[in-house]
Amino acid sequence: MTAAPATEKTDAPIQLDDPEWYLSRELSWLEFNRRVLHEAMDDRTPLLERLKFLSIFSSNLDEYFMVRVAATKQQIEANVSKRTPDGRTPSEQLLAISERLRPMFTQMHRYFNDELLPQMQSNGIFLLKYDELTNRQTAYLKEYFEEQVFPVITPLAVDPGHPFPYISNLSLNLAVVIRAKDDSETRFARIKVPKVLPRFVGLPESLYPRRKGVTCLWAGVPMEQVIAHNLEALFTGMVVEDYYAFRITRNADLSVEEDEADDLMLAIEQELRKRRLGGSVVRMEVESGASADVHATLMHELKLVDKDVYEVEGLLGLVDLMDLFSLPLPELKDVKWSPVVPRAWQSANQRDSDGEDIFSLIRRHDRFVHHPYESFSGTVQQFITQASQDDDVLAIKMTLYRTSGDSPIVNALVSAAENGKQVVVLVELKARFDEENNINWARTLERSGVHVVYGLVGLKTHTKVALVVRREGELIRRYVHIGTGNYNPKTARLYTDLGILSCRESLGTDLTDLFNSLTGYSRQQTYEELLIAPVSLRDRMTEFIQREAEHAKNGKKGRIVAKMNALVDPAMIQTLYEASQAGVEIDLIVRGICCLRPGLKGISDNIRVVSIIGRFLEHSRVFYFYNGGDENYWIGSADWMPRNLDRRVEAVMPVQDEGIRQELSDFLQICLNDNRQAWDMKADGTYVQRQPQEGEAERSTHEILMKKALKSAESKL
CATH class of the missing domain: 3.30.870.10 (Endonuclease Chain A)
Structure with a gap:
């Protein structure tokens, strides 16, 4: 389903609950993660910070599959046909997720292989492949394998006497194809890459590679390659025909029947034991080039279909790049920030x-x-x-x-x-x-x-x-x-x-x-001052938006600025649309999911949405209403999502202190003026990153607020 074009005003009333005016929550989240990926690909981001953002992008995807994709697949299996506010069935959602995600997934790995690995080497960080190693380096890794790795790993055969082993969630594995020396029939074995050992095996300085004009600062090899190139020690008397790395993701959401639980802690502990085993497999990442037989074996045993499989060129599990980010190389990271005490x-x-x-x-x-x-x-x-x-x-x-x-x-x-x-x-x-x-x-x-x-x-x-x-x-x-x-x-x-x-x-x-x-x-x-969910928060926030609309209808100024992590709730979105139609100027600062479509003619002309992505994760929630000049500021823990408004206990407080109100006003304006970390949302759900105009100074929200904090720490309050 593609986004509809901006509507033209007609005599017929616009139906604001039409799915055409709402974006998919699942696809909007993928667009948020795309902005995270962009930070990894932005040349202005220091090198090791780019590795960090690739790790975050990968970690985000892991959780997305464990929770959101898993839930969608469960709905399909249960024959749920209810459509989401954007008009999709669960099957249509899953198809749209795959179509949107696969190009991003490919882009991530291609960028890592073609751009980041060479840049890492240029800066003295060598993540090597085995075919690049010298004899001395392979000898060292063989000894390392025999002493450190061999005692830990356990090869598991698959045959009539050995059932297919359980593959744990987010585990990295090797699928090994072997045969006896006097037999042409191949057999399958699985080796789990142990998490108790480092993912990247560092070489001693004496074995660092030498490159003209480059001083090596660290060099190492992925653990799975160390294992793969020493397989003969694990399969004595056998011939190793081939091997392929693969990684799986399982459904990891908990399901607790609270009404029936005599002891909630005990019930959750029981569910956690189930999570450790993991639910059904929802995704498999496999090394590109794996044979058809290996593909078929893994898919059959893990109960997967083609759309659940993601082929990877190069390194699997880029979430582990966070290990390299921890290298003590401050010159390749953001300038260290130490929070100040006022x-x-x-x-x-x-x-x-x-x-x-x-x-x-x-x-x-x-x-x-x-x-x-x-x-x-x-x-x-x-x-x-x-x-x-x-x-x-x-x-x-x-x-x-x-x-x-x-x-x-x-x-x-x-x-x-x-x-x-x-x-x-x-x-x-x-x-x-x-x-x-x-x-x-x-x-x-x-x-x-x-x-x-x-x-x-x-x-x-x-x-x-x-x-x-x-x-x-x-x-x-x-x-x-x-x-x-x-x-x-x-x-x-x-x-x-x-x-x-x-x-x-x-x-x-x-x-x-x-x-x-x-x-x-x-x-x-x-409550005297607090807005509490699920008691009063939804109704009062709706009243505040409608109050601005009434001011605008009466020819007065209507103004809303709201900062949150996610905007999903259809009723709140419809109320915002109505306010925009009345003439209220609305700026929304939404870090992640936003199901509202800004800039639609006759619907959301007066709504703008911006997302701030940078070195810190935006997590604060602030709500501002002009209120006819008697301005209201609120802060609290709630986003505008059904779960926050209806299924969670949340508290949002009014800000009375004039000095704090001014602080919040300045903060919101800094976010809205950002031309470095800010992304403007378009009506179709895509985002465009702001860039400083020629001759214009860079305005980064996080940089400005760090400088502001340093200045304020030196002043007397």
Whole structure:
């Protein structure tokens, strides 16, 4: 199905729920990943950063197949015929995915082989093939194989006495064709490339290749080639006819019947065991040139059809290029960025002799933090840490959706419980691909005396909120943090997120009510300031858009700027279309999926969509409404997707502080003015990257905000 051309105005009313005006969620995601791939192919991106983006592109595809493609295939198997808002059946979606993805997949591998590998060698990084090696290098790798690899790997034969082995998800394997020396009949064997060993085997400096004018900084060979060229050690007395690398992707989404689970943690643990085995295979990548017999064997045993198979020229599993990105070669990477601690927070963290601490800092006025430009560890993490140690703090309540493997936040909560404080943590066990990590943290917290809850049946708790209750003289004061990102110090250095710390009484009351809903039987339906999903967020955001439309209809200014990760919800899109028709000027800053079609005549003439892609992953959500001059700013954890509005617990807060409102206004304008990382979306769902005009300075959102943070850290607040 191709995108429709821009419509002409007619006397007949336009049906805004027509599939013609909506883009496929699945294809829009592929266009997002195409923009990631472009970062890997952009000459302005440092060399090792390009390897990183290729790895991210590949990792994104892995997850896409494990979840989205797997779900689509399940719908087909279940004979689901319901069409998506863009008008496609599941079978049509799957066909469109394949048609859109295969050229991108080929482009990625061709670029790596033809462009990046030579550029790597020119910069002293040699990822070698076996036919390029000297005798001394092959001798070294043979010894390495015998000592390090041979004891680990296990060849598995396939014959009547040896059934086809289980192939684990995302594993890299060799399909080996062998025969006995006195027999012409070939046999099949499989070898798994072990993940416990490095994917790329480095050579010692004494064996580095010598190239005129190039100083070798690292040289190595893919592990599968080391194994492949020493197969005779694994099949003694046999003749190795051929070998081919292949890699598979399985359905890895969890299916938990929460209503029927007596113990949610136990139910998820059981599902995780199933995931380790993996569901059905949804994709196979195989080395180009594999024989028809090998193809047929693998496809038959893995229950695949032709459209599930992707042939690869060269290296499989480019996700492992992240290993090469970690090489200590800063000259081939972006200039290192260290998040700054704002000046006011520096003294609060030191608890100086004047008695300044984080609580007195927040009492003066609401505090705005912007990661990774400003330090997470020096702000939000310090807020929780000081609360855990402060004698006047009585209680700490938090939501944890994803956190790091060595989380200082969790350690602070454990310390708080051990210090006798009331500590309540909602750990979302259903955070996709973090379920096992979250189960481990939940148990650690419980053992320390923390009250741990797992949220509401049927809803994921995605909101990012913390509440600290403190006795101050005769008063009980509540301090809050409400943000757009997870309490994870590692991702806080990679994702762009916003947060506000406040002691406004109304916010404290709202979070108290929210936690009572999450931990008990309260079914709070009204909140003083917060917009909570699934209670009020959808309706209120719809009202705000409609309010702008009413202003525009009355000849007044209507203006909306909304920044989010994804725009999918058909009802929200239709409301935006109606606002555009009324004359509201709408700018949408959407990092990833966008199912709205901007610039359609008579429908979305006044809507523009821009995507920011760069060294950090855009993750913050900000919503601005002009409101007749009484401007509204909101931040929170929710995108405009059905799952965020209807099936998750989300919190979005109004921004009252004038200084923070100005910060948000400046931030949104920086994004809209970007001419380096910004991509303009066209009505057909494609994107065009902005370029500086001749003589125009480059305006990169991330670079501007890093400079701004450095400047602000030196000023007094």
